[in-house]
Amino acid sequence: MAEADVMIADNKTRAVRLALLGAPNCGKTSLFNALTGGRAKVANYPGVTVEYRKGAFTLPSGAPIELLDLPGVYGDCGHSMDERVAIDAVRGNLTGERAPDAIMFMMDASHVSTHLHNVLQAKNYGLPVVLVLNMMDMAARDGIDIDVQQLEAQIGVPVISCVAVRAAGRAHLLDYLQEWTGDVAANFAAKPEPEPGTLKELQAKARTISRGCVSRIQKAETFTQRIDSFVLHPVLGVVILFGILFFMFQAVYSWSGPAITAIEDSFVGLSGIVGGVLPEGWIRSLISDGIIAGVGSVIVFLPQIVILFAFILLLEASGYMARAAFLVDSLMAKVGLNGRAFIPLLSSFACAIPGVMAARTIENEKDRLTTIMIAPLMTCSARWPVYLLIVGAFIPASNVGPFNLQGLVLLGLVIVGIIFAMIMAFIFKRILARGVQSSLLIELPSYKTPVFKDYLRGLWDRAMIFVNRAGRIILPASIIVWLLGTYPNRDSGFEGTFAGMIGRVLEPVFTPIGFNTEIVFSLIPSMAAREVAVGTLGTLYALEETQIDDKLGGLLAVDWSLATALAFLAWFVFAPQCLSTFAIIKKETNSWRWPLITFAYLFVLAYLASLLTYHAALSFGWG
Amino acid sequence: MPDAQTLDTLKKNIVARITTIESVEAGVETRLREIGFAEGDEVEALHFGLFGRNPMSVRLNGALIAMRRREAACIFVSPIHG
Numbered sequence: 001m002a003e004a005d006v007m008i009a010d011n012k013t014r015a016v017r018l019a020l021l022g023a024p025n026c027g028k029t030s031l032f033n034a035l036t037g038g039r040a041k042v043a044n045y046p047g048v049t050v051e052y053r054k055g056a057f058t059l060p061s062g063a064p065i066e067l068l069d070l071p072g073v074y075g076d077c078g079h080s081m082d083e084r085v086a087i088d089a090v091r092g093n094l095t096g097e098r099a100p101d102a103i104m105f106m107m108d109a110s111h112v113s114t115h116l117h118n119v120l121q122a123k124n125y126g127l128p129v130v131l132v133l134n135m136m137d138m139a140a141r142d143g144i145d146i147d148v149q150q151l152e153a154q155i156g157v158p159v160i161s162c163v164a165v166r167a168a169g170r171a172h173l174l175d176y177l178q179e180w181t182g183d184v185a186a187n188f189a190a191k192p193e194p195e196p197g198t199l200k201e202l203q204a205k206a207r208t209i210s211r212g213c214v215s216r217i218q219k220a221e222t223f224t225q226r227i228d229s230f231v232l233h234p235v236l237g238v239v240i241l242f243g244i245l246f247f248m249f250q251a252v253y254s255w256s257g258p259a260i261t262a263i264e265d266s267f268v269g270l271s272g273i274v275g276g277v278l279p280e281g282w283i284r285s286l287i288s289d290g291i292i293a294g295v296g297s298v299i300v301f302l303p304q305i306v307i308l309f310a311f312i313l314l315l316e317a318s319g320y321m322a323r324a325a326f327l328v329d330s331l332m333a334k335v336g337l338n339g340r341a342f343i344p345l346l347s348s349f350a351c352a353i354p355g356v357m358a359a360r361t362i363e364n365e366k367d368r369l370t371t372i373m374i375a376p377l378m379t380c381s382a383r384w385p386v387y388l389l390i391v392g393a394f395i396p397a398s399n400v401g402p403f404n405l406q407g408l409v410l411l412g413l414v415i416v417g418i419i420f421a422m423i424m425a426f427i428f429k430r431i432l433a434r435g436v437q438s439s440l441l442i443e444l445p446s447y448k449t450p451v452f453k454d455y456l457r458g459l460w461d462r463a464m465i466f467v468n469r470a471g472r473i474i475l476p477a478s479i480i481v482w483l484l485g486t487y488p489n490r491d492s493g494f495e496g497t498f499a500g501m502i503g504r505v506l507e508p509v510f511t512p513i514g515f516n517t518e519i520v521f522s523l524i525p526s527m528a529a530r531e532v533a534v535g536t537l538g539t540l541y542a543l544e545e546t547q548i549d550d551k552l553g554g555l556l557a558v559d560w561s562l563a564t565a566l567a568f569l570a571w572f573v574f575a576p577q578c579l580s581t582f583a584i585i586k587k588e589t590n591s592w593r594w595p596l597i598t599f600a601y602l603f604v605l606a607y608l609a610s611l612l613t614y615h616a617a618l619s620f621g622w623g
Numbered sequence: 624m625p626d627a628q629t630l631d632t633l634k635k636n637i638v639a640r641i642t643t644i645e646s647v648e649a650g651v652e653t654r655l656r657e658i659g660f661a662e663g664d665e666v667e668a669l670h671f672g673l674f675g676r677n678p679m680s681v682r683l684n685g686a687l688i689a690m691r692r693r694e695a696a697c698i699f700v701s702p703i704h705g
Contacts, residue, residue, distance in 0.1 A: 074654075074657035074658050074659075075653070075656075075657030077650075077653055077654075077657065079650065079653075079654060110685055110686075111659075111684065111685060111686045113684045113685070114659035114683055114684040114685070114686045115659055117656075117661075118657070142685065144685070199653060199656045199657070200656065200661075200662075203656060203661040203662075204661070204662075207661060207663065207664075216685065224687070225669075228669070228670065228680075228687070232669070232670035232680060233670070234670070234671055234672060234673045235673065237670075238673060322689070325689070326670075326672070326678060326680060326689040327672070327673075329672060329677075329678045329689070329691070330672035330673045330674045330675075330677060330678065331673075331674075333674070333677060333678075333691065334674070339678060339689070339691070439651075439690075439691055439693065439694055440678050440689060440690060440691045440694075441654055441655070441658060441688070441689070441690045441691075441694055442688070442689050442690075443658065443686055443687065443688055443689075444680060444687040444688070444689050
């Protein structure tokens with residue numbers, strides 16, 4: 001005991017900093033999560049790692065380790081922004097971060113013969129390198145046998161076999177790290193011999209080494225290949241992809257019913273308790289109409305958000321997502337987009353912010369800008385509460401054949417967003433980058449069973465981001481909206497309040513598209529986050545009603561015409577109002593120009609779409 | 624000589640050996656090499672996209688790489704017979 005305490009004291013002085021370097025999909029993030037318990041300094045969105053993440057853990061010996069999880073990178077050139085982050089981190093060029101003490105180079109054991117030259121390149125960083133061969137179990141299953149000792153002797157750096165997702169599989173690595181960090185001064189001074197030569201020469205050297213150390217028993221067909229003969233089929237593959245997306249959107253509606261009803265009922269119940277306990281007056285109104293109605297009307301969509309992300313994360317973790325990128329690339333090429341744009345665009349279904357950041361993986365700058373500017377057209381999760389509210393209130397829950405009509409409308413809204421994204425990409429590419437060819441070069445990873453713990457953590461993180469937003473943005477917004485919707489004079493109706501006055505001033509602009517004063521006002525607080533529009537309407541309509549047990553959807557169905565509801569939906573397909581999106585575009589493009597252009601084109605499209613929808617609906621007699 | 628053939632014209636399920644990698648455009652060759660294409664490696668075209676056989680996926684030493692035909696055209700191959 002006393003001995004252990006002394007060791008901890010000795011090692012406390014300075015944590016050893018290790019950088020996790022390696023190709024995409026080799027399991028860096030799995031190892032990072034397993035070792036650090038997933039507690040990272042930089043919040044990472046699901047999908048590709050574009051920022052580095054920093055975490056810490058303590059070895060059984062008590063030695064503290066700091067771990068950097070870096071974006072996947074093949075060589076040392078840094079073709080795209082995310083690759084440059086990884087290389088800058090290793091070179092110690094990241095501002096505010098000291099250089100790592102050593103590199104843990106991770107490699108998928110199944111792909112040693114393909115990627116071994118990347119280790120030779122890594123030796124040139126002038127840092128100690130240890131090669132971690134991950135997923136040794138999968139390699140063995142596919143008939144690949146690696147002579148680790150021989151490889152270690154030939155490549156000139158220590159080689160450790162590992163199965164990152166299993167505790168037993170990490171034992172080797174931990175033993176080594178323990179020994180390695182036992183005498184930092186001595187062990188970390190040993191830098192590997194630099195590897196001179198061109199990339200072609202390094203490849204030739206690596207191939208010679210791997211031929212001597214890696215043997216492969218040809219198996220007729222691996223599991224991944226069998227699946228891919230269906231999934232990557234030019235016609236069948238596209239049918240499967242659309243089937244998956246279709247099922248996903250149906251599930252968002254069909255599976256969430258009971259949970260939503262439970263949440264709705266508990267908020268109505270809470271409101272009832274407040275009504276019973278507090279006397280009639282402004283405090284009761286603030287809590288019941290402001291906070292409970294405002295926050296509740298957004299929290300109620302949590303089950304649907306969780307279902308959506310349960311699908312996205314599963315597709316991501318299983319290795320299917322890169323296949324989807326391959327399948328849609330044919331279409332992407334038609335509008336001049338990079339195939340890699342698929343992953344940022346898909347992330348944008350969660351939120352445009354990680355989407356805009358994930359565009360860093362696109363090498364061509366013009367392609368990256370185009371992708372960034374169309375990212376807000378993907379249906380982000382902040383739009384879901386708006387869609388779900390309006391669709392739930394105005395579209396009958398009848399069935400069209402075997403399909404739920406509400407689910408179909410929802411899917412339609414998503415598709416309209418995608419179609420406009422493609423049209424805008426086509427236009428931007430013509431203006432921005434005439435003649436610049438886009439490209440695609442990605443590795444399709446083997447299929448994997450997702451690690452249950454990592455999967456649940458990802459889902460939990462997403463749910464918490466949603467709930468935290470409700471607390472940090474929607475709660476204060478609800479209180480402000482309640483204030484503006486109550487004072488100075490509620491007795492003369494909505495017109496007598498500040499919210500009514502603000503709405504009135506802007507109303508002439510929006511009357512042609514069918515928006516009433518409440519909607520016009522709700523657009524302003526929704527600058528903070530789009531779903532605040534729902535919270536705002538929740539508060540405004542709660543204030544208007546004497547009955548507190550009415551649900552927002554029902555109130556809207558009475559107050560709005562179908563034409564107005566459809567115009568409102570059309571507006572939110574484009575929904576220019578989201579300050580955080582503009583902030584991130586400003587940051588990632590380092591100029592005011594692109595966020596302003598994005599804002600302008602989205603506003604024009606939103607207005608025209610609502611105008612068209614409203615008048616088309618009126619002509620059908622839905623006014 | 625049959626080795627004037629490039630990877631983008633390789634038929635499905637034909638195994639070929641890479642003879643040369645070179646690109647006019649700066650950077651393409653480097654990217655192809657970094658991701659793992661090298662002279663002497665065996666490649667096999669496995670899947671093709673819906674329009675114009677673009678993109679294509681290629682088996683390379685047990686890995687599966689997706690690429691557009693424009694990139695594949697920088698890789699010269701010679702089919703392995705029998």
